[in-house]
Amino acid sequence: MAIQYPFTSYACPCSDLTSPPPSTVNRRTSFHPSAIQLDEDQTFNPHSPRANHALYPLDHLLYCDECDALRCPRCWTEEVLYWYCPMCLFEVPSSAVKGDGNRCSRSCYTCPSCTSQLAVTQITGRKEDGDATADRDTYILQCPYCDWSSLEIDLQFDRPTKITEQISRLRKARTTAEQEKAAPDAKPLLHEDAFANLTTFYKEQLSDTTDPQNPYSNSPYSSPANLARIMSLYGGLPYNALKKSKEKPQPMREALQPSEGLRTYTDADSDANIIQQMQTLGWDRTTSAHQRNSAPTNDDARFTDQLWPAAAPLCTRRGKRCKACRQFLTRPEGKVGSMKYRIRLLAVNHIPRLSIRPFLPQQQTTGAPTTNPAFHLRAEELPTPELLQPYQTKQYILTVRNPLFESVHISLATPATTPGKVASRVTILCPTFTVGPAGELWDDALASTSNSSTTSGDGGRSAAMASLTGSMAESSMADRQPEAGKIWTKTRNSTSVVMEIVPGSVGVGTTRIVSGAEEHDDTGGAGEDEDVLEVPVYVRAEWEVEVKLGESTGKRKFDADPGAPLRKELGYWVVLSVGRIAS
Amino acid sequence: MATKSKRRLSNTTTTAPNLSAPSANCKLHSTAIIADKAQLTGAHGIEIGEGTFVHPYARIDAEFGRVVIGRGCIVSEKAVVGSRVSRGVDGGEDEGVVVIGDGVGIEAGASVAAIRVGEHCMIEVNARVGAGAVLGRWCRVGACCVVAEGEVLEDFTVVFGDGRRRIDAVAKGREDVRDARAKAREMEIEVLRTLVADGSMRWRGG
Ligand SMILES: [Zn+2]
Ligand SMILES: [Zn+2]
Ligand SMILES: [Zn+2]
Ligand SMILES: [Zn+2]
Numbered sequence: 016m017a018i019q020y021p022f023t024s025y026a027c028p029c030s031d032l033t034s035p036p037p038s039t040v041n042r043r044t045s046f047h048p049s050a051i052q053l054d055e056d057q058t059f060n061p062h063s064p065r066a067n068h069a070l071y072p073l074d075h076l077l078y079c080d081e082c083d084a085l086r087c088p089r090c091w092t093e094e095v096l097y098w099y100c101p102m103c104l105f106e107v108p109s110s111a112v113k114g115d116g117n118r119c120s121r122s123c124y125t126c127p128s129c130t131s132q133l134a135v136t137q138i139t140g141r142k143e144d145g146d147a148t149a150d151r152d153t154y155i156l157q158c159p160y161c162d163w164s165s166l167e168i169d170l171q172f173d174r175p176t177k178i179t180e181q182i183s184r185l186r187k188a189r190t191t192a193e194q195e196k197a198a199p200d201a202k203p204l205l206h207e208d209a210f211a212n213l214t215t216f217y218k219e220q221l222s223d224t225t226d227p228q229n230p231y232s233n234s235p236y237s238s239p240a241n242l243a244r245i246m247s248l249y250g251g252l253p254y255n256a257l258k259k260s261k262e263k264p265q266p267m268r269e270a271l272q273p274s275e276g277l278r279t280y281t282d283a284d285s286d287a288n289i290i291q292q293m294q295t296l297g298w299d300r301t302t303s304a305h306q307r308n309s310a311p312t313n314d315d316a317r318f319t320d321q322l323w324p325a326a327a328p329l330c331t332r333r334g335k336r337c338k339a340c341r342q343f344l345t346r347p348e349g350k351v352g353s354m355k356y357r358i359r360l361l362a363v364n365h366i367p368r369l370s371i372r373p374f375l376p377q378q379q380t381t382g383a384p385t386t387n388p389a390f391h392l393r394a395e396e397l398p399t400p401e402l403l404q405p406y407q408t409k410q411y412i413l414t415v416r417n418p419l420f421e422s423v424h425i426s427l428a429t430p431a432t433t434p435g436k437v438a439s440r441v442t443i444l445c446p447t448f449t450v451g452p453a454g455e456l457w458d459d460a461l462a463s464t465s466n467s468s469t470t471s472g473d474g475g476r477s478a479a480m481a482s483l484t485g486s487m488a489e490s491s492m493a494d495r496q497p498e499a500g501k502i503w504t505k506t507r508n509s510t511s512v513v514m515e516i517v518p519g520s521v522g523v524g525t526t527r528i529v530s531g532a533e534e535h536d537d538t539g540g541a542g543e544d545e546d547v548l549e550v551p552v553y554v555r556a557e558w559e560v561e562v563k564l565g566e567s568t569g570k571r572k573f574d575a576d577p578g579a580p581l582r583k584e585l586g587y588w589v590v591l592s593v594g595r596i597a598s
Numbered sequence: 599m600a601t602k603s604k605r606r607l608s609n610t611t612t613t614a615p616n617l618s619a620p621s622a623n624c625k626l627h628s629t630a631i632i633a634d635k636a637q638l639t640g641a642h643g644i645e646i647g648e649g650t651f652v653h654p655y656a657r658i659d660a661e662f663g664r665v666v667i668g669r670g671c672i673v674s675e676k677a678v679v680g681s682r683v684s685r686g687v688d689g690g691e692d693e694g695v696v697v698i699g700d701g702v703g704i705e706a707g708a709s710v711a712a713i714r715v716g717e718h719c720m721i722e723v724n725a726r727v728g729a730g731a732v733l734g735r736w737c738r739v740g741a742c743c744v745v746a747e748g749e750v751l752e753d754f755t756v757v758f759g760d761g762r763r764r765i766d767a768v769a770k771g772r773e774d775v776r777d778a779r780a781k782a783r784e785m786e787i788e789v790l791r792t793l794v795a796d797g798s799m800r801w802r803g804g
Contacts, residue, residue, distance in 0.1 A: 129759050138778060161758040162738055166768045166775065299764060320767070 020595070021371045021411070025076060025362070026059055026588035027087035030069035059588040061549035062435035070590055076362035077344040079337040085362055085587060091335040091344055098329045099351045102132055106351050107329055118310075118326035122178040126158035127306055127313060127322035133158055133165075135175045156324050165324060179326065186312065186323065206314045213276025220267050289317060334358075364418050367425060367450060367556050371591045374410035374497070374513060402597035403548055405520040410497060411593065413443065416509040417450040421558040424449050425510070428553040433519075436545045437596060440517040443552075444499045453508040514550075521546045521598035548593040555586045623664075624801050631790070634797025636673075640665075640680065644801075647671070647700065651787050654794070656704075663694025668717065671698055672787060674706040677721075681711040683729035683747075699735070701783050712745070716753065718780060725757075736769050736776065 060066060069087075077086040098107045100119035107119070124133045133156040154172040156165040165171070172181045190205055270277040293301055300319045307313050310325030334346040346358040403409065417423050426447040432438040497503060497513035504511045559580040623643025626632065630646045633654040638644050640660030647669035652658065656673040658665050659680030673679060681694040696710065699717035704710055707724040716735035721727060725739040728747035733739075737751050740758035745751065754770045757763055769775055 128764065129762075138774070160740055161764070162756050162766050162769070164768050164775075166772065299762075319764070 018592075021373075021591060021593045023073070023369050023371060024070040024590050024592065025073050025085065025366075026066075026069045026590065027071065027076065027085050027090065028587065029087060029090040030065070058430045058434050059551040059553070059590070060434040061551055061590045061592075062545060066590075073363055073366075073368055074361075077335065078360050078362040078365035079340065079342065079344060080360055080365065081340045081342050082337060083583070083585060084339075085366065086337055086344055090338050092338055093333045093335055095331045096334050096347065096349060097351070098331055100327055101330045102327045104351045112329065117329045119329060120179050120326070122176065123327035124156055124178065124182075124324035125309070125327055126161060126163050127309055127325055128163040128319065129158060129161040130309070131158055131160040132327070133163075133324055135172075135178065136164070137175070138171075167320060168323060170323075182324070206311050209273075209276050209278045210311070211276075212274060213270060216270050216275040292318065366418070366585060366587065367423060367554065368416045368418065369552065369554065369589050369591070370414045370416070371411050371514070371593065372414075374412045401594065403516075403518040403594050404597055405518050408515055408517050411514045411516060412503060412511050413514045413591075414509055414511040415448075415450050415554075418453050418508075419558060420452050420454075421560060422449055422452045423556045423558040426555045426557075427512075428555070429550060433548065433550055435549070437519040437521050437548070439519040439548050439550075439596075440515075441550050442515045443512060444497055444515065445502050445512040448502050448510050448512060450510045451505070451508050516548065516550070516593060518548050518596045521596050546596050546598060548596055550591040550593060552589045552591060553586060554589055555584065557582065557584045559583070623660075626798050626802055627669075630798060631794065631796045632798035632801065633794050634800070636797070638801050642694070649787060651790050651794075653677075653706075653790075661694075663696065665696045665698075667698045668700035668702065670700055670784060670787060671702045671704070672783065672790070673704045674708070676707045677704045678709040679704065681713075681729045683711065694729075701780055703783055703786075705741075708739075718776070718783075736766065738766070 061070070068089075071087055075087070077091060078084070079086050095109075098109065098112050098117070099105060100107065100121065100123055102123040103119065103121055105119070105121060111120070122135065125131065126133050136155050136157040137152050138155055139152055154175045155170070156172075156178070158164065170182070170185060172178060174181070194205075273279075296318055302313070302316050302319055302322060306319070306322060307316060310323065312323040313321075313325065316322050332347050332351075335344045336342065337344055343358045344360050345356055347353070348355045348357055413427075415425050415427075424447070427443050428446065429441050429443055431442075432440055502510055503513050559582055561580055623641070624638065625643070625645040627646060627648045627650070629648050630650045630652070632638070632646065632652040633656075635654035636652045637655070637657040638660075639657070640662070642660040642662070642664045644658050644660050645664070645666040646652070646658075647667060649669055650667055650671040650673075652673045653675045655675045657676075657678045657680070658667070658673070659678060659682070662681055662683065665680050667673070667679065679696060679698065681696050683694060696712060696715075698704075698710070698715045699719065701718040702715055702721070703719075704721045705723040705725070708721045708726070710721055710727045711729040712727045712731040712733055713729075715721070715727070715733045716737060718736045719733050720738040722739060722741040722743070724742045725744070727733065727739060727745040728749065730748040731745045732750045733745070734751055734753035734755065736754045738756045738758075739745055740756070743757045743759075743761070745757060751757070751763075752765070754766045755763055756766050769779070
């Protein structure tokens with residue numbers, strides 16, 4: 016679906032694009048908007064090639080309440096809380112994951128042909144084997160989606176349980192039979208065997224104190240420290256072995272023979288043979304890379320009839336920690352299948368949210384909510400995006416919504432002309448104002464008329480809707496004109512101001528109103544998305560938190576008296592993507 | 599694009615079904631069960647074979663050509679059988695004719711406009727078989743998959759995933775597997791018979 020303008024995105028402070036706010040303002044003194052002198056160098060440039068990596072929708076961000084800062088995927092670390100199988104929803108202890116690998120060891124298998132979950136199906140052995148085995152049932156793995164079944168590789172089970180055990184037994188029997196059939200000098204070393212050999216070889220290497228001469232001294236795996244690190248990534252070794260290897264930094268050698276896990280090219284299947292087979296079987300019966308990578312057993316499979324069912328890979332449930340202070344930002348409940356969170360610090364609940372919509376003086380009286388694209392069910396119903404006309408002043412309503420339980424003083428700062436190749440003029444008519452505190456979920460909807468300038472007594476649904484969508488009974492003041500220094504509308508926890516934008520022209524050779532400091536290659540025309548009008552706004556929110564006497568403030572340190580209100584301040588860049596400018 | 603516009607066309611006609619009584623040309627087997635809420639429309643006539651089961655809200659549309667459904671088939675809810683295109687394979691005389699073989703399962707919401715669907719095929723939920731397609735025996739069209747107009751599927755083809763095709767070698771090679779599948783269909787009909795009342799009297803003209 017096409018992007019619907021206008022929308023807002025938030026810049027995470029971890030990016031060096033988000034340099035500290037323009038002029039430093041003394042925390043303790045209230046400041047005047049004129050004090051904010053925006054410097055062209057320090058303005059967040061949404062058209063910078065790297066801006067996309069710093070901007071996120073507010074819903075994608077978390078907030079660390081220890082550091083008092085926004086946190087984006089680049090500034091949190093993920094931590095695996097537990098492993099589980101997505102099919103049987105069984106939690107797998109981490110020791111088992113390290114020992115047996117990251118696949119379910121119960122009876123969960125995926126289809127090698129289409130990756131859906133295989134079901135154990137009973138087939139009654141009639142006809143074929145005669146009456147002697149008529150009452151003996153056999154079991155197969157069957158795909159309910161694409162009809163692949165383990166009969167395709169002639170695999171049947173005696174019992175419907177312990178499938179993993181039966182599969183490994185059957186596979187072993189089959190591969191050893193194949194091995195014996197093959198010529199003795201060209202025995203292909205199986206993937207599983209090679210891996211097992213290699214693991215034992217490396218373990219021996221690490222425990223051995225006396226090493227033979229290292230013939231591969233230039234290998235990146237030659238140093239024990241490197242190897243130990245790699246082994247701990249792929250399987251883990253006892254701590255003692257690691258310690259030992261650290262104490263005695265001795266060169267190690269690599270595997271030299273198949274018995275040590277060395278796997279070299281064998282012409283067990285000659286190329287001519289394979290090519291001929293490919294010709295007869297065709298593309299559809301040749302395995303795809305995805306199929307070959309689905310399981311270790313399928314590594315060497317060239318044709319679909321060599322594919323084995325793949326054991327289900329395990330999933331992880333992760334918590335997110337702040338990189339700076341290591342506290343959990345989100346932490347799901349430690350129960351498989353539970354979608355609840357024990358800790359979840361969403362940015363939505365911690366920082367004032369900005370939204371923008373066109374200012375329509377003669378707004379339709381009741382249809383206001385339907386103009387919001389979020390209320391449309393189908394893509395076809397969405398209005399076609401309207402292009403902005405250059406040099407035509409347009410007014411927008413900028414709404415700041417406060418999720419905090421304290422009333423917040425907001426100052427908005429924006430460059431007079433937008434950065435980028437297309438310079439548009441931006442004026443916020445009232446850059447400083449106060450936003451009331453948030454209440455319980457429905458408080459503001461029910462008491463919507465108490466705070467507003469108009470007293471429309473209808474209450475109920477339309478008032479609630481108006482409050483939710485941030486459009487306060489605008490119909491009643493259709494003839495009101497926006498004024499500088501005055502807020503437009505105010506509800507309990509949101510305040511709207513009017514913003515004037517004069518879009519610049521996209522054409523080649525545009526004379527910039529302000530000569531930018533960073534003009535990399537202005538020789539060409541407008542680059543990709545240069546015609547999108549994006550307004551960077553620096554939001555500074557200030558509020559006071561009552562610190563009650565005797566309340567533990569945790570690790571937080573502040574030099575004020577315990578009884579005095581704690582002054583908090585938060586600044587962040589928001590980018591308003593207003594729309595595309597017609598060229 | 600052409601298929602898309604056609605689909606939209608058939609959708610709009612679904613909302614206003616043409617209930618021209620087809621009873622004159624209908625040949626419904628006495629053991630076939632057609633639910634009361636099923637829709638049988640069109641003047642070209644409908645033939646339904648022995649033991650076939652038509653669910654409520656299934657639609658069999660013979661407006662553009664005769665629809666023949668074989669023995670032991672299941673047509674599920676909201677499935678549509680019938681071609682909306684009035685042309686045959688080679689523009690010949692079999693205009694809009696749809697012939698469904700024996701033991702075919704058509705799942706909920708599927709639409710089948712094929713010239714011919716071979717016996718024991720399985721058309722899964724919301725799958726679409728375009729007009730003029732020919733399906734061999736034991737084919738399976740996976741959920742939401744599409745068989746293009748005029749496409750010919752050989753026997754034992756499985757259509758799945760994002761337009762992938764493969765041949766079900768197991769069903770091809772083993773009779774017992776095929777028997778088991780046919781048996782499953784029969785058993786499903788047995789159960790359905792006990793659950794849904796026959797409403798076919800409307801169309802039998804009695
Ligand atoms: Zn960040
Ligand atoms: Zn499992
Ligand atoms: Zn499958
Ligand atoms: Zn932190």
